[in-house]
Amino acid sequence: MTAPTINGTRYPQPIEDLLPAARDLDLPEGQRFPSRNRLMREFRIGAPKAGELLALLKAEPTAPPADNTTPDLATTPDAPEPAAPAAPVAPLVVDPTPVPEITTAEPDAEATPVSRPDTPTPTPPPGPGRSAVVWPVVLLALPAFVAIWSGWVGLGGLTGFGVVHPLPGIWDSFSINSAITLPIGVETYGAYALYVWLSGRVPQRARRFAKWSAIASLLVGALGQVAYHLLEAAGVTAAPWWITTAVACLPVAVLGMGAALAHLVRTHD
Template identity: 90%
Template sequence: MTAPTINGTRYPQPLEDLLPAARGLDLPEGQRFPSRNRLMREFRIGAPKAGELLALLKAEPTAPLVDSTAPDATDPADAPTVPEPAPPVEPDPTPAPEITPSEPDTEATPVGRPDTPTPPAPVRSAVVWPVVLLALPAFVAIWSGWVGLGGLTGFGVVHPLPGIWDSFSINSAITLPIGVETYGAYALYVWLSGRVPDRARRFAKWSAIASLLVGALGQVAYHLLEAAGVTSAPWWITTAVACLPVAVLGMGAALAHLVRTHD
C-alpha cells in the first residue's frame, strides 16, 4: 500500500504545499512535531527535504491555548496584513546586443596557487663537440712530445712477451702520454663534476693541477733538449720521467678509492 500523496500526485511537492499537510498529521500525545523519518515516509521525500520541512514546522510560532467558551477578543485591526503580490515584471522587448566571441589566446597562461613555486625553465646544455676539434691537434703535439722525451730518457722498443710472441714489440714511450694526460683529464672531470665526496673532490683537484703541470713541463723539457741537440737527457730529468708511470698508477688507484667511499 502506498503512502498518501498531496493533491493526488506522486511527483515531488514544494515545501509550501507540504507544510499544511505536515501540520495536520496525527501526533502521539506529548509530541509537538513529527519526526523526520515520518515526514520522509508520509510524503515520500528525501532526508534533506524532510529536514527543511521539519525546520519550518519548528520555526512557526506556537499559538496560545484559547478558551473556546470565551468571546472572540481579536481586534480586526491587529490581524496581520497580507502583502499584496508584486506586479509581474514584463520582459524588455529590446533585443540584447550580440556578443562576438573573441579569438582564443594562442598561448594559455597556467594559473597556479600563490604559494606554489614556479618551476624553473629547462636550461639547454652547451654543446661539447668543439672539444674534439681542440683535442686533435693537442693530441698530436702531446703524443709526439712525450714519445720524443721518452726516447731521450731511455724509453724505447721492448718485447713484452718473450718466448710467447717474440715478434710482438711495443714502444714503452707511449705509456707517458697515455698515463699522464689520461689521468689529468679524468681527475679534471671528477673535480668539476660535483658528484663525488669532498675528499675525492679535493684530491682530484690538486692531482689534476699537478698532472697538467707535469705534462706542460714534459713538453717544455723535450722541446728544449731537442732544440739544443741533446741526444740523452740529464739524469734528473730521466729520474723524474721514469717515476711518472708509477705515480700515475698510485694517483689513479687512490682517486678511484676515494670516489667510491662516503666516509
C-alpha cells in the same frame, strides 16, 4: 481623589515603601505600567523620584494574572511533570581584536593588487634547458693530441724509453714502444681527475684529491713538453739524469694516483 497614604502619613515615603502601592494601582486595559505623571500625582512626589519608581516597576519581572477559580478535580487532567532545567548556556566570548574596515573601490577606479609580504610568491619551475654542445672539444683535442703525443714519445726516447718485447717466449715478434706509456698515463689521468673535480657528484675528499692531482698532472705534462722541446732545440741526444729520473717515476705515480682516486670516488664522507 485623596492620595493614598502609606504607614498612616502623608509625608514623602522612601522608594521601597512606595513600590508596593505603585504596583497595586488600577491601570487602564492594555497599559502595563503607570505613567510618571500619575505617580507624581498619586504619591505627591517629584519627577526624579517618580522616574526612579517607574524604572523599578519596569525592572520587575511580570507574572501572568493568577487564576482564582477553583479547578474541578474530577475533570482536570493530571498535571504534567515539570520539565528538567535547561543546561546552562556558556557565555559568548567576543574577540576584542578590532575588525578592519573594508572599503570598496569606485566602479571606475583601477584596482590595485595587494601584496602580502608574509606569503611567498611561488616560483615557476625552470623550463628544460638546452645543454651546451661538446663537439668543439674534439676539434680542439686533435692538434693537442698530436703535439702532446709526439712530445712525450720524443722525451721518452731521450730518457731511455724505447722498443721492448713484452711477451718473450710467448710472442717474440710482438714489440711495443714503451714511450707511449707517458702520454697515455699522464694526460689521461689529468683529464679524468679534472672531470671528477668539476662534476660535483663525488664525496668531498675525492673532489679535493682530484682537484690537486689534476693540477699537478697538467703541470707535469706542461713541464714534460717544455723539457722535450728545449732538449731537442739544443741537439741533446740523452736527457740529464734528473730529467730521466723524474720521467721514469711518472708511470708509477700515475698508477698510484689513479688507484687512490678510484677508491675515494666510491667511498662516502
